[in-house]
Amino acid sequence: MSTTVDITLGEVAASLALIALAIAVSRWRRAELEGDIAVAVARSFVQLFAIGYVIQAIFDVDSLLLVLALILVMVVFGALTARSRAAEVPGALVPLLISLALAGGLTLGLVVALGIFEPTPRYLVPVGGMVIGNAMTAAAVALNRLGDDIRDKAPQIEATLALGASSSEAAAPIVRSSLRSGMITLVDSTKTTGLIFFPGTMVGMLLAGAEPTDAVRLQLILLWVLLGSVAISSLVATGLAYRNFFTPAHQLREPPEP
Amino acid sequence: MPSEVPPILQPMLFDLEGVSVSRARREVLRGLDLSLPDGASCLVGPSGSGKSTVLRLLNRLADPDQGRVRYRGEDVRERDPRELRREVSLVPQLPALVPGTVAANVEFAAAFGALEADVPELLRLCGLDPGYADRDAERLSVGEQQRVMLARALALEPRVLLLDEPTSALDEAARDAVEATLNDLRGRLNLATVTVTHDPAQAGRLADWVVRVEAGRAVEQGAVGEVLA
Numbered sequence: 441m442s443t444t445v446d447i448t449l450g451e452v453a454a455s456l457a458l459i460a461l462a463i464a465v466s467r468w469r470r471a472e473l474e475g476d477i478a479v480a481v482a483r484s485f486v487q488l489f490a491i492g493y494v495i496q497a498i499f500d501v502d503s504l505l506l507v508l509a510l511i512l513v514m515v516v517f518g519a520l521t522a523r524s525r526a527a528e529v530p531g532a533l534v535p536l537l538i539s540l541a542l543a544g545g546l547t548l549g550l551v552v553a554l555g556i557f558e559p560t561p562r563y564l565v566p567v568g569g570m571v572i573g574n575a576m577t578a579a580a581v582a583l584n585r586l587g588d589d590i591r592d593k594a595p596q597i598e599a600t601l602a603l604g605a606s607s608s609e610a611a612a613p614i615v616r617s618s619l620r621s622g623m624i625t626l627v628d629s630t631k632t633t634g635l636i637f638f639p640g641t642m643v644g645m646l647l648a649g650a651e652p653t654d655a656v657r658l659q660l661i662l663l664w665v666l667l668g669s670v671a672i673s674s675l676v677a678t679g680l681a682y683r684n685f686f687t688p689a690h691q692l693r694e695p696p697e698p
Numbered sequence: 699m700p701s702e703v704p705p706i707l708q709p710m711l712f713d714l715e716g717v718s719v720s721r722a723r724r725e726v727l728r729g730l731d732l733s734l735p736d737g738a739s740c741l742v743g744p745s746g747s748g749k750s751t752v753l754r755l756l757n758r759l760a761d762p763d764q765g766r767v768r769y770r771g772e773d774v775r776e777r778d779p780r781e782l783r784r785e786v787s788l789v790p791q792l793p794a795l796v797p798g799t800v801a802a803n804v805e806f807a808a809a810f811g812a813l814e815a816d817v818p819e820l821l822r823l824c825g826l827d828p829g830y831a832d833r834d835a836e837r838l839s840v841g842e843q844q845r846v847m848l849a850r851a852l853a854l855e856p857r858v859l860l861l862d863e864p865t866s867a868l869d870e871a872a873r874d875a876v877e878a879t880l881n882d883l884r885g886r887l888n889l890a891t892v893t894v895t896h897d898p899a900q901a902g903r904l905a906d907w908v909v910r911v912e913a914g915r916a917v918e919q920g921a922v923g924e925v926l927a
Binding site for chain 2: 595596598599600601602603604605606609613687689690691692694
């Protein structure tokens with residue numbers, strides 16, 4: 441995995457031709473996405489370059505404390521981003537912070553403990569970013585579903601509470617389907633990997649000149665690690681967040697006023 | 699207002715004292731006082747008067763913002779809400795069954811009371827043929843589903859049954875059949891019932907004791923002959 445590849449800014453700029461195509465499609469079909477595409481291009485340029493320099497600095501300093509700080513920042517931003525997708529869930533931020541921190545911490549801890557990756561910034565920073573990014577998406581999808589289903593199925597939940605069920609018993613089917621929603625996208629994409637799409641890490645390594653079997657081995661590790669992380673984040677986020685819909689007396693709370 | 703409880707109906711099943719409830723910045727109950735004796739009671743009032751909210755307070759599906767709710771003399775907040783709900787079982791206005799067969803629904807309910815459900819007998823009590831046990835609950839008519847909801851509640855062997863507009867979604871024939879079932883159940887199982895209805899005539903057919911609820915207050919309560927006269 442020692443291959444390198446030189447990409448010039450000119451080559452990056454040339455790929456803007458495809459952005460021009462996207463904008464042309466949007467204008468032609470009146471999708472009104474031109475502004476969003478421009479913002480997306482500008483943000484991706486600035487954000488990726490900024491994080492590139494930050495990662496370079498962390499690699500240069502070679503400090504695990506800096507890695508930890510970067511991962512904590514990712515957890516906080518990830519939780520804040522996911523909260524906006526889970527607007528129906530009261531007090532979603534704390535469950536999201538805990539779920540992302542646990543997903544990141546347990547996953548990275550395990551891959552280091554099992555000797556899969558060395559505990560160095562070169563491995564922990566990119567893997568941590570992927571783990572927390574995927575955990576964030578899974579937790580956001582799971583809590584979005586949780587919020588919608590608890591409001592939609594309030595009559596069934598109350599009918600179950602009326603039978604003397606606890607709030608965890610009454611919410612169990614919804615928590616289960618929310619957990620499933622959080623995990624299913626990655627499970628499905630893992631099933632079809634190599635057939636319908638090539639995952640990013642593998643593509644990157646192949647473009648950088650790595651042997652295909654090396655690229656496959658690293659990609660498999662990452663896919664399986666990510667499956668573990670989305671399982672943890674979906675489980676913890678749904679398992680904590682559903683409680684905020686109920687009082688300690690096993691009553692369904694009134695929805696918050698708009 | 700006739701508030702003296704006939705001695706024959708003592709002791710009081712529920713007492714509500716100065717109960718206020720607000721929802722979405724609207725006062726639903728305003729300092730409501732009422733007493734329900736052991737037996738068959740009805741809360742009668744127009745839509746939006748707060749009578750369904752009263753029902754939810756009786757088994758602590760909700761708590762009042764102010765005031766006190768007593769069940770057999772004891773503040774309901776002193777009771778474990780789950781135990782209280784198994785003893786004081788509520789059948790909601792609209793059926794809300796879990797996916798699966800009728801038998802699975804009845805057994806689902808019984809499990810919360812750690813009880814073994816006699817499904818054929820419960821279905822028979824609720825006016826359904828025991829052959830319904832294996833049918834998909836969600837494919838039944840609303841009236842049949844409402845009977846399954848009733849069977850679910852009875853599977854917990856409650857002492858009190860709270861019924862929220864039990865026939866509002868039914869046609870006249872189905873309504874008469876459900877009313878006959880409810881009257882039959884009371885006699886057979888020695889159940890106390892509290893029924894919410896907008897229809898005073900139904901209160902006359904189902905209850906011994908009637909409370910009129912209007913704009914969040916109990917405006918009249920007493921024996922059925924006095925209130926509905």
